[in-house]
Amino acid sequence: MDKLPIEPVIPALLNALASAGRAVLQAPPGAGKTTRVPLALLDAPWRAGGKIIVLEPRRLAARSAALRMATTLGEEVGETVGYRVRLDSRIGPKTIIEVMTEGLFLRRLQSDPSLDGVAGVLFDEFHERSVDGDLALAFCLESRAALRDDLRLLVMSATLDGEAVARHLDDAPIITSEGRAFPVEIRHLPRPDRLEPAMAAAIRQALNEVPEGDILAFLPGGAEIRRTADALVGLPPTIDLTPLHGDLPLAEQDRAIKPAPTGRRKVVLATSIAETSLTIEGVRVVIDSGLSRVARFDPNSSMGRLETVRVSLAAAEQRRGRAGRVAPGVCYRLWPEAETRALLPFHPPAILEADLTPLALELAVWSADSLPWLTPPPSGTLSAARELLNDLGALDEGRVTTHGKAMSELGAHPRLAHLMLTGAADGYGATACLLGALLSERDPLRGPMARDTDLGRRVDLLRGEETSPALDRGAAARIREQAKAFRRQLDLPAQDRERSDGELIGRLVALAYPDRIAQRRGPPGQFRLSGGRGASLPPEDPLAANEFLAVAAIDGQKQTARIFLAAPVSRAGLEADFPERLAERAFVEWDEREKIVQARRQIRLGALILSDKPLTNPGSTDVAAAVMAGIRRHGLALLPWNDTCETLRQRVAFARRYDSDQDWPDLGDEALLSTLEEWLAPHLDGISRATHFSRIDLFQALSSLMPWPLPARLDKIAPTHLSVPSGSRIPIDYSGEEPVLAVRLQEMFGLATTPSVAEGRVPVLLHLLSPARRPVQVTRDLAGFWRGAYAEVRKDLRGQYPKHYWPDNPLEAEATARTKKHMGKPTPQ
Template sequence: MPLPEFPITPLLPQILQSLAAQPRLVLEAPPGAGKTTQVPLALLRAPWLAGQRILLLEPRRLAARAAAGFMAQQLGETVGQTVGYRIRFEQRISAATRIEVLTEGILTNMLVDDPELAGVGAILFDEFHERHLHGDLGAALALEVHRQLRPELRLLLMSATLDGARLAAWLDAPRLSCTGRAFPVRVVHPAHAPHMPPQAQLRRAVQQALQETDGDVLVFLPGRREIAQMHALLLQAWGQDVRGEGAQAAPEILPLHGELSLAEQHAALAPGADGARRVVLATNLAESSVTLPGIRAVVDSGLAREPRFDPNSGFTRLETVRIAQDSAAQRAGRAGRVAPGLALRLWPQSQRLEPARTPEIMQAELSGVALGLAAWGSTQLPWLDAPPAGALAQAQDLLRALGALDGENHITASGRRLRALGATPRLAAAALRAPVTLQALMADLLALIEARSPLRGAAARSDDLRVALAALHAWRDGGARAAQAHGAEAGALAAIEQSSRGWRQRLGVRGAASGVPAAHSVGDLLLPAFPDRIAHQSGDELLRYQLSNGRGARLHEASALRGEPWLLVTELRTAHGDALILQAAPFDAARLLSEYPQRFSSTRELRWNAQRGAGEAFVVERFDALLLAQRHVPLAPAEAAAALLAGVRAQGLAALPWSEATRGLCQRVRALRSWLPELALPDLGDSALLVDLEHWLLPVLEGVRSLTQLDGERLHAALRARFDHAQWQALQREAPMHLRVPSGRELALDYSDPAAPVLAVKLQELFGLAETPRVARGTVPVMLHLLSPGGRPIQVTRDLRGFWDRTYSEVKKELKGRYPRHPWPDDPWRAAPTHRAKPRGT
């Protein structure tokens, strides 16, 4: 039967011609152009396909079902004949199926399991601009297969907003564009009301959209929680003229997100009744993956929920983030499909958006990718954007801890079983080790952890994973009323039950779990999945825990898990201090010894007691970085010296008993090393001494138990031992400790200023001395601090001759009357030097 006309229809012959001449192609076409459904159907007629299958990749299950259903309808068939689909836990295909619509993760597994893709003639990547993790991996694997094994395999990348030039260069492919059939869309940024809550502003925008247009309204919200809140708010406000004046009937309010039942999804995607208006509350699922009929206005919150991986904690969380420019364009374009439309953007017009969204591979946890690459046999693929090396290495570390990779990062037999199960590597590791009697419960946990929480209200704030499990079992045993009693949403639990049923089928379990499981069964089952997220209570602090990776974490004040000694943490929010535990379950600590004996350690540790100035020895029991127990033990003689060294390193050299002579020695050496580096004197600076403690300090610590027993003489002797005979003699000669002055006295030189040594001397002691004394082979003049007979500074100079010639006479006039008993000769060159006053009566 002839296919209906779409904007893409005139371009189909050119697409067929291009793929006949060149097996790779990049196709740009706006939403609603028909690329998703019309291109695969057109390719069925291509001679080069020769009866082979076409794989159409969709980023979401809802889009896969919708695309397959629409194509089958066009052919006058049911899904599963010429057109079928395969998604997790569900497939409708047959021997007659020529077009298979797949979600992206399924293609990845197909390529790894059968790189030649026998019987497949073309792979079409739809909505590639979304840059999901498995989309990028699947495209890289497909391109490698095309280059190495199947040069005739056709590869087609399709999207409405993408960097076509970059993709065409990467794929080495031509680029075709379809102008589409779009009507103008008026973009408005409503005035922001600072004191109005965000939900109220959204409601006001919906009201404006209904008043200014006559079709359906599509509202973009970040997630299911916001959709539920907005749904309730609109229903509550319906009597406040949210419809707009003159409306004959209240619009129908429909949610649209990936966790709805099939019936609810179909209701949102189906056209409304004649004359009835609809308000569809959707996640970014509605940006490009599905077609919504009748939309004339879009209300865009500008937000989306995306996974973000924190490599410091090893946790991935869904975070609410600002959308990029390409997403904003996709969303606004939904309003111009059938007539001129309106897009209300709830952010300031001046706010700058990033041009395009960040590829998920750059910010996601990569253990699934790393396991797939290990099964493939190489990480060297023709990536559009290669995964970050650090995140990939961390994922490989986790896989080794799970036993999925060996020391060379090759996949193990256990890793192949993990990958075959189809869960994330963590959860697959737990599922494969679950006892047969608990596999039904394990299926529930697989479904619960991979889904968003079904809990609402106060229950949603619970950090005990067992609360959601109890709600699931209550709903399973008692229906919607029982679910409500547990603070859970029956619809969300129904979606989780559907997923659990799929896991039970894969695990070979017939019946579902029910009732209340044992207190530790949830944590015990998940222990193999999260071996790096074990938390132990910190002493007497009921809310504070230490994680097995050494980091701190805490429970919130109202935690249901308060007082549990051991927790398995499944969700964590990182912070500058202790992280916040968002979800966890208690487990039986005895399982650690049976499951992970190699992670226990008993070590003898030396510590420094700063108050005693001495070392202490302890025997410490640990599980990874978790401190389990410690006991004080006597310190061995060899350990005492090592502990003292550790204490000096911890406290610095100031902890040692420095005498004036020892400090002076270090100052002299520092100065002389600067003035005469050719002498190659040992370095007595703080940094060098700390680095080399074992060589100079350790020999004098024999018999010393604390720093209080170490005296200045030993310390000086330790430093003296660093010099050989020639070095020591050079130090005494070129940087002497004392200097003999004309009065006959030996006066100390002060080397604290590295520029020059200082000699403090009474002026009368230098009579007859014309030249300034020098050190360091005569290259460095001494800085003279000339003192009065009373010991007060008169002059600071490095030019003694100049002082006698120019300054002495003035000093003599000023001080002779003050110190009459001391000599003040007219000719200091010929006067006798002295440090004494004149005898009385002279």
């Protein structure tokens, strides 16, 4: 033990824990912090017979750390050192050091907040910043402040902002170990278009270029590991190819960690599970894809997804360091060197991006108003989580219910805990536990068959009622074992034979995912979820034609989510299981697509329509209100406008500007839309669709806004026409900023002054036209035009229109629109 790099700082660490009761330990990979520090605390005086809890973020790391410490002591696991992980425990009466996963530790804290018999808690690999790890630290800090001021806390990590964590732990001492690492050469390869063939090629290259040592290749997930393994067919017989990820049976995980036999080399294809905590003997080469898979959660849709992202710089360094544990090594990176500078320093804490429903339930059970968070959970995500817990019956006005406490004790996601508890209460506990276990693990089907979304088929396979080579035996065994554990927790009989038809599976899934009940819309495979979003599955899927589905697994990354796991459910089943969620609604509303009033009586489950029938004899007031709502959405353009109506609006707008002493109505679009009930509603009798709008007397409806004596006043202020010397009545255009009179020049002969409106206060803008009605002059000063510009205009017009009369003195000439030979009998135009 004295050869481990961590050894020189052990005395300082013991002093810090003895004096301050808390500390932060920074030590690089391979320093020995995971296995040496807990053993160093065995003889600490403050332990006083208490236990040391070591927290690991993963089951594999917990088992591996316990085994290594026990081996160091020359003991079996379960003596001085033991471990607790889900579905596996090796603890004995003499156990002092317990290595456990963070989730199991939360269960212990909830049942015993004071941690009786525990002297210290060590948070290993805290830089991973899991939600459970953050929550466990917050609980421990509160427990230490309120109940256990003698509880020692130690936060350990290889890559961590130690100063920030130390400040959070009330300025805890920081102990730093320089560690020991052999040099690792970095070799960059081009970023590949396809990951698996490029990784396989890099592994073959490394086997040729580096003659000694094992290879550790980092890939994002199990699927990429399997495809890379397929691409490595034909390796030399002395090469052992071993996968390493969290879904493997324990024996296969152990095989990947153990040293290769003498004379053989090992290639380990691993996920980020191998970045920290684990020691994989004999690794001299690391090949880093630069990718990892992280969970993302959208609180608005209550949907999560697994997303493949670039690793952080800290993770890349952790991976590189794996090649320099025992001797100089080589790290191949599948990206250009320049891209390293663009990597994030650290990945964001999971609490910022994860589904916080389990955390919200833990907080409710803990009854904490506030906690000492290192990174507070986002309020929006936490609020959405609490809404879901209310829907599942776990909370009532923010306080945990008896059902909520039972959900927490089960240790599954609250959705699945609710499924199992409710299923057991209804007499289907074994089926509910098998389904809960299935949904808490990865899909047990592999290959093309995994694209089948039917959960009922998987349940039959797990029960042995069907067989298929696509069933992963290791995954199936874990699911069955987990189901047994759930049955034991619920105190159910050991048998596992119950009704398991698709309808029951669907109803159980719907209990867990009430926001993901799907109703088919349109062609097979297209669905709407009760939460409001669209969802789809391939039209050839066996479930594509069902009217209703309960969806358990879904990808919420796209606008229309992809369904991965589901089961059919009937309308009758939904009505029976969710009576409190059903909403009966009679409505009369405007259908935007059809542009018609729809009068319906519906029964809805969220956004889904379970029943839809016509509503007979809707009230005329309701119909008119629906029509007006449609007009407000689509705009006044739906109404039958004509020139007369538009001119009325323009004249009234002119009167509002130049006759402000009167109470002229506002006939602008915004005002009309806001007062539809006042002027349009009385004219909507019998109107229920857009094709009826032509029946509306729109001019009369608008005129109703002008009470007596405004109509007569309007004719004085803004007359529709003006009489000109030729005898014609010419319409006035009020559409612009000032009134315009467009009239043939000849019809104005003899008139010395510019015509006006608004009782003489506003002269019109004259557009004087040629016989062909083309503008020849625009003026507000008719007299000035006769004196000045008329002479030049007359020359041009005489040339263009020689048959018309163009007098030298227009003020003494007879107004006309005729040619010379008709001068005697001018006809009004």
